[in-house]
Amino acid sequence: MQEDFLHYIWQHKKINGFHLKTTQYESLEILSVGKHNINSGPDFFNAQLKIGDQLWAGNVEIHIKSSDWFVHNHETDKAYDNVILHVVWEHDTEIFRKNNSIIPTLELKQYIDKDVLQNYNKLFASKNKWINCETDFADVDSFILNNWLERIYFERLERKSNTIEKLLEVSKNNWEAVLFKMLTKNFGLKVNGDSFFSLANSIDYSIVRKLQTNNQALESLIFGQAGLLEEDIQEPYFLELKKEYLFLKQKFSLSNTQVTPIQFFRLRPQNFPTIRLSQLASLYHEQHNLFSKIIEIKNINDYYKLFSVSTSEFWKTHYTFQKVSKLTQKKIAKSFVDLLLINTIIPIKFRYAKHINEDINDLIINLLQHIPSEKNSIVTAFNNLKQVSKSALQSQALIQLKTEYCDKNKCLQCAVGNALIIK
Known part of the structure; x- marks a missing residue:
């Protein structure tokens, strides 16, 4: 008890x-x-x-x-x-x-009621289950489950937007600067997310804005701050970027000593940091006032168009500075835009809507329902119990459910646990 x-x-x-x-x-x-x-x-x-x-x-x-x-x-x-x-x-x-x-x-x-007590004891009886209710999860009414998942998705979104709020305080409510930091972090994915975030924090966004009309200068800034121009490489494009970066470093008094080292290990070539950073530079070169654009867009296909950018010319035939590869356009894929929507764009839109007292929950739900469910161990395990995750709305909510309720034995605060106790 x-x-x-x-x-x-x-x-x-x-x-x-x-x-x-x-x-x-x-x-x-x-x-x-x-x-x-x-x-x-x-x-x-x-x-x-x-x-x-x-x-x-x-x-x-x-x-x-x-x-x-x-x-x-x-x-x-x-x-x-x-x-x-x-x-x-x-x-x-x-x-x-x-x-x-x-x-x-x-x-x-x-x-x-004896049945309530029995159901409660059953729920907390086993210590060896993946989640307490795994034997009965499939029996939970789909209406109850879907409503609960929608609710806890917004719990997760609130937590993500709290990070944005802290960044806004540091940047004195510069939404474009916060977007740059969040996008840069998520361009790094899990392996380089923290490294890319430290990179973004090392650059004052006003410098990015000044260099936006010159893609090579922007790329040299980002690559240089990432520590990718410090080797002794004689490739002409590398030397051009390095020369440009040394000029910018002196001009803007730049330092990258606090930037976490970038990793290539266990990454597929399309996710190499060189490719992702070049795509990021191209995005900011092609799309000025990016924050205003993502706030105005309501249709998911318009987001795919907005982020349909490729690397600079050099990276179309390279993954690293030292080796030539087969010519490929290396455009940002839809699946990658989906990740940006989930982890950056929607949280930013949500926080900004709260800032201006606007309710966009229905818009967010609509966007997420057009994004396929994520594939990870948590989503797979839940789907094995009951096929529940059909879109990113459910997959994000299931992550929240597992990490904030199941793992913490908060069954009594969970609609699933309540439904199983009071049958």
């Missing part, structure tokens, strides 16, 4: 029986359970109860045993002076107010 379960029972009135009685055999009517308190102090504030013929307004404290009151030293804490009801699983001792009157106690174990 966990105290959280008793909180859940009280908060949602999952109490079996209309004729409740306290341990002192007084009738008890719950008019309002009060507001759940997740901080220090009593568990529920401002409850309204009728005990016997007396109306009460005050706080409710919940424990497994009545004696836990003393274990937690509540008898010496003034914050508990206004407790009007002690809710426990097992009543093993009386609790008194400072005036020696008994605090009424409700013993829950005689009022909880």
Whole structure:
């Protein structure tokens, strides 16, 4: 038995029986359970109860045993002076107010439906499952599940947008600068995401804006700050970039000492940092005022057009500076734009909409429903239990579900867990 379960029972009135009685055999009517308190102090504030013929307004404290009151030293804490009801699983001792009157106690174990208790115990019984509800996940009503996934997707989006908010504070609300940092980070994918982000942080966005009309200068800036122009290579294009970068470094007092080293290891050639950084430079060369454009666009196909850029000419026949390869255009693929939409564009749009008090939730849902479900171990495992992920909306929500609810045993705060407990 966990105290959280008793909180859940009280908060949602999952109490079996209309004729409740306290341990002192007084009738008890719950008019309002009060507001759940997740901080220090009593568990529920401002409850309204009728005990016997007396109306009460005050706080409710919940424990497994009545004696836990003393274990937690509540008898010496003034914050508990206004407790009007002690809710426990097992009543093993009386609790008194400072005036020696008994605090009424409700013993829950005689009022909880046996099926609810059995379902709860089953949910938390095994420690070896991938998720607690894996044997019953497929039985959850699809309407309940889909509504829950939509809700927790926006929880995940809120968390992502909080990162954006912090970047806005640093940049003094320069949305274009924040977009550049977020895009650069996500051009690096998982392997180089942090490295690319440190690269973006090493460049004042005003420099990017000044160089946008000159793609080679922009590429030299990005490659130089990434530390990719420091080797002794005699390739002509490498030498041109290096010369340009040394000029820019002096002109803008640049430093890349805080940039995390870029990795090539275990990357497919199309994801080599050289290719992704060249595509990033081309994007900013071809699309000025990029932030305004992504805010205005509402159709996913227009995003594919906006990001339909290739590398500079040199990289069409190279993956590294030192080796010639077969001629390919190396355009940003739709699947890569999908990742940018999920991880950068939609979070930026969401945060900006909140900034201007605009509700774009329906637009976001529509965009995500046009993006295929991501493929990763979490999504695959859920789909093996029940085919649930059909778009990026569900795949992102499933990541949130696994990491923020399943892994933390927060089944009582999860609509799936609730549905399985109260069948």
